[in-house]
Amino acid sequence: MFFDSLPGLLRVAVISLLAYAAMVLVLRIAGKRALAKLNAFDLVVTVALGSTLATVLLSKDVALAEGMLAFAALALLQWLLSRLSIASARFRKLVRAEPRLLLEDGVYCRSAMAKERVTADEVDAAIRSAGFGCIEAVAAVVLETDGSMSVVARAQNEELTALRSVQR
Incomplete structure (x- = not known):
């Protein structure tokens, strides 16, 4: 079977457009650092953002607003982590690897x-x-x-x- 229903396809199309636009907005606000792969935490955030987007697009149980809140929360946490890393050498050593x-x-x-x-x-x-x-x-x-x-x-x-x- 190629699809369950026409309304289901329409939902995915509309949610994809809106979720993508919201994700671009959140990432622009969060800055370039949000998708940088500078350390393990950055990689985890990038993977989590992708997983969240997929869940929002394909799961009928997750509303667009919930997914956008998750995007914003991940971006905020990433921003907070990078700010704390800049402000505190002790915190930086805790969360970041050294070359x-x-x-x-x-x-x-x-x-x-x-x-x-x-x-x-x-x-x-x-x-x-x-x-x-x-x-x-x-x-x-x-x-x-x-x-x-x-x-x-x-x-x-x-x-x-x-x-x-x-x-x-």
Whole structure:
């Protein structure tokens, strides 16, 4: 069967349009940070927003106003969390991961890799993805707070200031 009823299809079409417009409005008010994947909490909010949208669109048990309230609540909580993180170093350490050095000057940081559950093969893959064929051309590989790996090229006689906040 392709659909249950014409009114059901019409409901999904109308609710989709309204929910999408409301979600865009909430995200514009919340700012760019609302969909950033800077840390685990940002990812959770992004997934929760998608799940909420799907529920509003497809469940007859959830009214549009309830879904929009959920969108607004998630955006507000995300905003509050980021504000508290900026205001308090102690709170920031509680809710945010720190970037971690996985490779430095051609040497794997095995203890950091073990703590982060990352293998040498995964570090090598990140190096290859960055366009490097040999580890000697790489100054560092950093596991970022969003789970991605950054590869820093070796530079001649330059201090690697971008690594100052990386946990060693």
